[in-house]
Amino acid sequence: xxxxxxxxxxxxxxxxxxxxxxxxxxxxxxxxxxxxxxxxxxxxxxxxxxxxxxxxxxxxxxxxxxxxxxxxxxxxxxxxxxxxxxxxxxxxxxxxxxxxxxxxxxxxxxxxxxxxxxxxxxxxxxxxxxxxxxxxxxxxxxxxxxxxxxxxxxxxxxxxxxxxxxxxxxxxxxxxxxxxxxxxxxxxxxxxxxxxxxxxxxxxxxxxxxxxxxxxxxxxxxxxxxxxxxxxxxxxxxxxxxxxxxxxxxxxxxxxxxxxxxxxxxxxxxxxxxxxxxxxxxxxxxxxxxxxxxxxxxxxxxxxxxxxxxxxxxxxxxxxxxxxxxxxxxxxxxxxxxxxxxxxxxxxxxxxxxxxxxxxxxxxxxxxxxxxxxxxxxxxxxxxxxxxxxxxxxxxxxxxxxxxxxxxxxxxxxxxxxxxxxxxxxxxxxxxxxxxxxxxxxxxxxxxxxxxxxxxxxxxxxxxxxxxxxxxxxxxxxxxxxxxxxxxxxxxxxxxxxxxxxxxxxxxxxxxxxxxxxxxxxxxxxxxxxxxxxxxxxxxxxxxxxxxxxxxxxxxxxxxxxxxxxxxxxxxxxxxxxxxxxxxxxxxxxxxxxxxxxxxxxxxxxxxxxxxxxxxxxxxxxxxxxxxxxxxxxxxxxxxxxxxxxxxxxxxxxxxxxxxxxxxxxxxxxxxxxxxxxxxxxxxxxxxxxxxxxxxxxxxxxxxxxxxxxxxxxxxxxxxxxxxxxxxxxxxxxxxxxxxxxxxxxxxxxxxxxxxxxxxxxxxxxxxxxxxxxx
Numbered sequence: 001x002x003x004x005x006x007x008x009x010x011x012x013x014x015x016x017x018x019x020x021x022x023x024x025x026x027x028x029x030x031x032x033x034x035x036x037x038x039x040x041x042x043x044x045x046x047x048x049x050x051x052x053x054x055x056x057x058x059x060x061x062x063x064x065x066x067x068x069x070x071x072x073x074x075x076x077x078x079x080x081x082x083x084x085x086x087x088x089x090x091x092x093x094x095x096x097x098x099x100x101x102x103x104x105x106x107x108x109x110x111x112x113x114x115x116x117x118x119x120x121x122x123x124x125x126x127x128x129x130x131x132x133x134x135x136x137x138x139x140x141x142x143x144x145x146x147x148x149x150x151x152x153x154x155x156x157x158x159x160x161x162x163x164x165x166x167x168x169x170x171x172x173x174x175x176x177x178x179x180x181x182x183x184x185x186x187x188x189x190x191x192x193x194x195x196x197x198x199x200x201x202x203x204x205x206x207x208x209x210x211x212x213x214x215x216x217x218x219x220x221x222x223x224x225x226x227x228x229x230x231x232x233x234x235x236x237x238x239x240x241x242x243x244x245x246x247x248x249x250x251x252x253x254x255x256x257x258x259x260x261x262x263x264x265x266x267x268x269x270x271x272x273x274x275x276x277x278x279x280x281x282x283x284x285x286x287x288x289x290x291x292x293x294x295x296x297x298x299x300x301x302x303x304x305x306x307x308x309x310x311x312x313x314x315x316x317x318x319x320x321x322x323x324x325x326x327x328x329x330x331x332x333x334x335x336x337x338x339x340x341x342x343x344x345x346x347x348x349x350x351x352x353x354x355x356x357x358x359x360x361x362x363x364x365x366x367x368x369x370x371x372x373x374x375x376x377x378x379x380x381x382x383x384x385x386x387x388x389x390x391x392x393x394x395x396x397x398x399x400x401x402x403x404x405x406x407x408x409x410x411x412x413x414x415x416x417x418x419x420x421x422x423x424x425x426x427x428x429x430x431x432x433x434x435x436x437x438x439x440x441x442x443x444x445x446x447x448x449x450x451x452x453x454x455x456x457x458x459x460x461x462x463x464x465x466x467x468x469x470x471x472x473x474x475x476x477x478x479x480x481x482x483x484x485x486x487x488x489x490x491x492x493x494x495x496x497x498x499x500x501x502x503x504x505x506x507x508x509x510x511x512x513x514x515x516x517x518x519x520x521x522x523x524x525x526x527x528x529x530x531x532x533x534x535x536x537x538x539x540x541x542x543x544x545x546x547x548x549x550x551x552x553x554x555x556x557x558x559x560x561x562x563x564x565x566x567x568x569x570x571x572x573x574x575x576x577x578x579x580x581x582x583x584x585x586x587x588x589x590x591x592x593x594x595x596x597x598x599x600x601x602x603x604x605x606x607x608x609x610x611x612x613x614x615x616x617x618x619x620x621x622x623x624x625x626x627x628x629x630x631x632x633x634x635x636x637x638x639x640x641x642x643x644x645x646x647x648x649x650x651x652x653x654x655x656x657x658x659x660x661x662x663x664x665x666x667x668x669x670x671x672x673x674x675x676x677x678x679x680x681x682x683x684x685x686x687x688x689x690x691x692x693x694x695x696x697x698x699x700x701x702x703x704x705x706x707x708x709x710x711x712x713x714x715x716x717x718x719x720x721x722x723x724x725x726x727x728x729x730x731x732x733x734x735x736x737x738x739x740x741x742x743x744x745x746x747x748x749x750x751x752x753x754x755x756x757x758x759x760x761x762x763x764x765x766x767x768x769x770x771x772x773x774x775x
Contacts, residue, residue: 004319015327035072066090066137080353086314094377103378105314111382115405117148127436132189141189155455184434192221203229211425214238239384244313325358382407443489496654517556548588554581571642571659579670583629636666707741
């Protein structure tokens, strides 16, 4: 400060004859007293270099601590006396209602806290511990940091605050909390003394490997070398104000001597203590010398080192800010001033509130090219260097700048790394991992753990049909109707469309049985045609037999319409062709059954029933029964025909492509009509079961209709309960089973006689006397 004032007084371009008063700030009570003295005007002359006339101070520089500054700035602010601090960073001091005259040349903790939040977010630390002291600096700093961290998606586990009244009791609690925490990163808003105590205790308990992130209150403090646990602070990261070069300062410091301050008790006591420590304690190897000064050369090196001018530069800027404000006040031209009616301040009777006005609007650039200005809250622009404690020993602290933070830049470019190699906590060369829960991969969603912060969660797989395609998704999204989630649950894929295909094994087997049935029916028809003149063929109504074989061929072939991808035409064809061909088939069987009954009735004396059921009547009956089914099918297709339908009810993960019935009444009418004819045919065949054995037509038809009815009675519940393509398979099986039943029961015995027992295929064998017939 003295150097800056002397430099200003020697500069003709700026206000000369700047004076100052220095107060000892030891103890909060003395600070308040000093502030009141400055506000009232000090009547004593402290040394011969001060102004000889007592005046109220026009500005106060200090204090370096936030808590003392809060104490006296609130009082001094009522007198509108400007207060400029170079190191008080508490965000609370930005409150213009409480501190109307406060300014600072160091950025507020508000910006530092936000910068620290961006820092932990940049390295992926979503779960960090935080600790502070209980003064305004610590509480406000950590509160702002926690809020900023939450905005960045970082969870903070607040350990507790150091109570300055009982360091050691609080220390044990904090150490136990750190020991039990899963966080590997500690953000500390504390003084260097508290950090030293905590680091030492953690070191003694062998709690190492933690990544420290520090505020500017301790991150570059040289007293870190005094800590027994300084080794665990290696790798610490923190934001500090930028370094600066002040030409001439080193030469000024080297010219200083205690004799220049004969009235300063503080200087006298300080130099006596340093001298005694340097001379008397260097031989004592059991403990470190006072304050780390092993010799007078170390004292000189400590006080003349200008390589790390960070906070010192803030003092330099504070002095120049006051000087520029006073300079503008003095050179003000009447009529163009900032006060009432363009008036200026009286240079002989300057009021502090006038200086306050000029300070609020100050804007200049130092000789080093650094711009100095204050916003409406009295804060300086926020610009920091990110430093890394790469080497800490009992004697030295080596730091490297590894990044910058500039709040004036756009949000996404405020924090930048410069590519320098970083040493991490405990000297590690790999970025530490500090998360409460590992990231949830795509296909899973986050579910918060009860009673824990939002960064602590479980990863739950998405439900079927839902996906999440980003990391750490908080919800899963349903797939569109025609889509389903894949196995990983991160992509929607088209649902599998299921239908009975010719390409699958079931379809191939059913097709094979259909073709075998057609071939067998054709062979039997050829056998019957070849032996059409034989008694057994003639006696079994050869015309209806060939028509029945033809209808059975159609029954086998209609099964093929049920296989393949359903379409509008195939859906209409499969149900109508099935209904019509089976009615034709049952009609033929019914006709044959009636013929058998009527034939034996006609052998009775005086009977003439056969004239009412000759070949023409047989053909008309088959045609009539079939036309009724055709009419039912036409009505069905006209009113509400079957159509292709995507059934999504049976399976969620696939679509069953099937034929919807359209009109359920039409479907059950078709089946009911077939069932009615089948039951009628079965009853008639059952009545003819006791006809002579040599003429086994009625008995064969009885067994065939018994099989037919059993198959279709079993089919109905199986059809209703079978899902998907198995519904179609059951229907095809019922068609094939009933067709094979009719074919085998009616025609195989006759083929057996025709081909293997030709001696029974005679007219004599076929003729039975009427008396042998039992009714």
